[in-house]
Amino acid sequence: MIYFDNAATTHPKPKAVYQAVSRCLENGCGNPGRSGHALSLAASKTLYECRCRLAEMFGCKSESNVVFTLNTTYALNMAIKGIQRRGDHILISNIEHNSVLRPIVATGCDYSLFDSQKGCEELMLDIKRKLTPRSKILVCNHQSNISPLQNPIGAIGRLCRENRLFFIVDAAQSAGILPINMENMSIDALCLAGHKSLYGIQGVGAVIFSDGFRGELARNLHTFAEGGNGVNSLEEAMPCFLPERLEAGTLPTPAIAGLLAGIKEVNRVGLPQISSHLQSLYRHLRQELLNMEKITLYCPDMKTGHTLLFNVKDVSPFAAADLLDGNGVALRAGFHCAPNAHKILNTGEQGALRISLGAFNTLEETDRFLDILAKIIKSPML
Amino acid sequence: MDKNKYALITLPTPTFAMAAAELLSRKGISARAVKVDALRGKGCGNGVELEKRYLLSARDILTRNNFPITETV
Numbered sequence: 174m175i176y177f178d179n180a181a182t183t184h185p186k187p188k189a190v191y192q193a194v195s196r197c198l199e200n201g202c203g204n205p206g207r208s209g210h211a212l213s214l215a216a217s218k219t220l221y222e223c224r225c226r227l228a229e230m231f232g233c234k235s236e237s238n239v240v241f242t243l244n245t246t247y248a249l250n251m252a253i254k255g256i257q258r259r260g261d262h263i264l265i266s267n268i269e270h271n272s273v274l275r276p277i278v279a280t281g282c283d284y285s286l287f288d289s290q291k292g293c294e295e296l297m298l299d300i301k302r303k304l305t306p307r308s309k310i311l312v313c314n315h316q317s318n319i320s321p322l323q324n325p326i327g328a329i330g331r332l333c334r335e336n337r338l339f340f341i342v343d344a345a346q347s348a349g350i351l352p353i354n355m356e357n358m359s360i361d362a363l364c365l366a367g368h369k370s371l372y373g374i375q376g377v378g379a380v381i382f383s384d385g386f387r388g389e390l391a392r393n394l395h396t397f398a399e400g401g402n403g404v405n406s407l408e409e410a411m412p413c414f415l416p417e418r419l420e421a422g423t424l425p426t427p428a429i430a431g432l433l434a435g436i437k438e439v440n441r442v443g444l445p446q447i448s449s450h451l452q453s454l455y456r457h458l459r460q461e462l463l464n465m466e467k468i469t470l471y472c473p474d475m476k477t478g479h480t481l482l483f484n485v486k487d488v489s490p491f492a493a494a495d496l497l498d499g500n501g502v503a504l505r506a507g508f509h510c511a512p513n514a515h516k517i518l519n520t521g522e523q524g525a526l527r528i529s530l531g532a533f534n535t536l537e538e539t540d541r542f543l544d545i546l547a548k549i550i551k552s553p554m555l
Numbered sequence: 556m557d558k559n560k561y562a563l564i565t566l567p568t569p570t571f572a573m574a575a576a577e578l579l580s581r582k583g584i585s586a587r588a589v590k591v592d593a594l595r596g597k598g599c600g601n602g603v604e605l606e607k608r609y610l611l612s613a614r615d616i617l618t619r620n621n622f623p624i625t626e627t628v
Contacts, residue, residue, distance in 0.1 A: 206569035206601075209590035217588065221573035237570050403590075404568050407598030414623070417568045 175538045175545075177504040180318050180346055180480055180529030182368045182375060186435065190372055193434035197427045204423055206403035216426040223433040224416070230436060231363055231381055232354030238382040240416040241424050245345040246272040247397075248364035248380035251419055252341045253312060255394040256362070257282060262307040264300060264338070266324055268317045268514040273343055277312070289313070290517055293325045297332055310339045315347035319509045319527055320471055320518065321455070321478025323347075330359030345369060349439050350448055350479060355383055370447075370531070371439060373432030376425045382415060391415045398422070447532050451479040454530050454539050461543050467550050471518045471525065481528040482518065485550060490526045493549070497526075500545045504528055562610040563628040564617065565591055565602035572601040575622055582616055584609045591628075600625075 176184045197219065203212030205220050224239040233239070242248040253276045257263065261282050265273055266289040277284050285303040287296060300311070311333050313324045326342055333340035341362045344353060348363075349370030355363055363381045367373035386394070392413040400421035404412045411418050439447065455478050462470045467486040472478075485493045490506035497504060508515050508524040515524055528542075566572050572588035579586040586605040605613055610627065617624055 207590075213590070214588065217569050217573060221570060221577070224570065225577075236574060237568075403599050404601070405597040405599060412567060414568050414571070416570055 175502045175534075175542050177502065177528045177530065177534070177542065179369070179531030179534075180509075180527065181505060183370060183372055183531045183533075185533055186372050186374065186431070187438040189434045189438055190374065190431045194374055194427045194431040197430035201430070202426050204403075205426055206417075208403075219426055219430050219433060220424060223429050223436070226433060226436045226440075227379055227381060230440070231348070232356045232358075233363075233381050234356075234384045235387075237415050238384065238386055240380050240382070240419045241429060242378045242380055243376065243425075244368075244378040245343060245364050245366040246378075248378045249273055249312070249341070249343055250276045251397040252362035252364055252380050252382075253277060253310065254280065254397055255419070256310055256339050256341070257395075258309070260307060261309040262305045264303055264308060264311040266313040267517055268320075268322050268324070268511065269312070269314060270318050270343065270345070270514075271510040271512070272345075273312050273314070274513070283307070286513065288517075289317075289322055289324050293328055296325065297328060300329070300332060304336060308336070308338060310341060312341040312343070314343040314345070315351060315353065316344075316478075317480070317511070317514055318346050318529075319480065319511050319514050319525075320482045321475035321480055322472060322514075323351075323478075326353075326360070327358045333361075334359040346480070349435075350444065350451065352444055355381065361385070367428060367432035367435070371432060372435035372532075374428050376428035377432050380419075386415060391418060394418060396421070442532070450532060451530050452477055454534055454536060455479055455481065457536060458528060458530075458539050458543070461539075465543075465547065465550070468546075471520065479530045482520070482525045483528075484520065484525045489523050491523065493526055496549050496552070497545065500549065502542055502545055560607060561604050562607040563589070563591060563602050563604055564610070564613060564624055565600050565626040565628065567601070567623055567625060569601045571622060572603055575603045575617055578620060579603065579605065579609075579613050579616060584613050584616075586613065602628075 201215035203216045205216035224236040227239045228236040263284040267286040268289045287299045339361045344365045348365040361383045367377035368375040398421045404417045469484045471482040494506035576586045576588040586603045589604045591600040591602045
């Protein structure tokens with residue numbers, strides 16, 4: 174199978190990840206933070222090591238500020254609803270996933286969209302134009318989940334700092350591919366998935382709060398869920414310290430063990446190497462798709478990226494995806510939970526087809542895919 | 556725990572306990588994160604266990620690194 178659905182979840186995983194999950198389940202999977210026996214303490218140690226690795230990878234000094242979640246969506250909900258208060262105004266980009274849009278709509282806060290299709294300078298002006306005295310939070314992704322579009326998070330972070338806005342970044346599609354340093358980029362909360370380009374398994378994500386989230390700021394974070402976590406059990410309220418303030422219930426230790434192994438693999442290979450490999454696959458696919466008849470490639474001018482969006486002329490993307498699936502190609506059709514991002518690209522009523530690349534894809538796979546696509550386009554079934 | 560030989564520094568959460576044990580070990584003081592008896596009125600405690608002779612320096616290191624020590628036993 175040619176797997177081009179890595180933006181949804183990466184496949185396959187490094188062998189070390191499968192081994193770490195299995196080893197954890199067999200030997201080290203007590204309930205972390207609950208008991209004093211060896212299995213529980215081993216699980217706590219796995220969590221702690223993973224927190225340390227994540228903090229180190231993303232430029233956060235305090236591992237205590239790494240909060241485990243189920244996935245990026247939960248991380249974003251936790252950050253947005255933890256910081257937001259009634260009456261706040263929130264800024265988001267127009268290429269956001271529903272994991273940003275829906276929680277913000279649910280808060281009932283006013284929000285404004287800024288245009289990520291514009292160049293950096295114009296984008297900054299657009300944000301400044303949309304600031305109001307009630308603006309408190311800016312949320313945006315680093316890398317779109319449907320196209321090569323990126324938000325310049327370093328520049329946006331500086332603008333947020335100057336205007337005293339909390340800056341929340343959705344790094345679901347960039348963590349493990351693009352360099353991110355929370356301190357240098359003035360990011361207050363970084364939300365990520367464990368099962369995408371960090372190569373862990375499904376079931377774990379994280380929100381990393383900046384080092385400033387201590388004391389009163391941490392205590393003031395609204396909790397997203399409440400319950401047991403082995404800390405101060407006789408008290409009715411959640412603890413005031415991170416990460417336990419926001420971690421209620423048993424955490425997925427095997428998934429966290431897998432994430433830890435995934436991070437080690439990403440560090441072993443190196444972000445520049447991963448990124449450069451994805452760029453070479455992207456460039457090849459982009460060039461070939463641009464030359465192919467009956468193909469509409471969106472964002473055709475974007476020379477770098479790891480996600481391509483296209484349509485086959487007069488063919489529903491769902492029908493095309495089915496045919497590709499029948500020929501051993503896994504990719505995703507539709508709107509990819511990002512309605513505004515599709516709208517600005519004018520993909521139409523059915524959305525489009527997305528190729529999202531991963532570190533395990535090869536140049537040979539991209540050539541095979543292009544052959545299959547060419548045959549399908551010529552097929553009488555279309 | 557042998558109370559004559561070992562001391563306990565309690566901390567609010569398992570993450571603080573893990574971080575404290577790690578920091579102390581890096582400073583050459585052998586310490587391990589443990590679950591401890593229910594703290595007065597709070598329940599389910601966490602802490603680091605270490606040899607009594609290192610208690611004062613360990614306390615000093617943790618305080619200087621902003622660990623919110625709740626009790627020393």
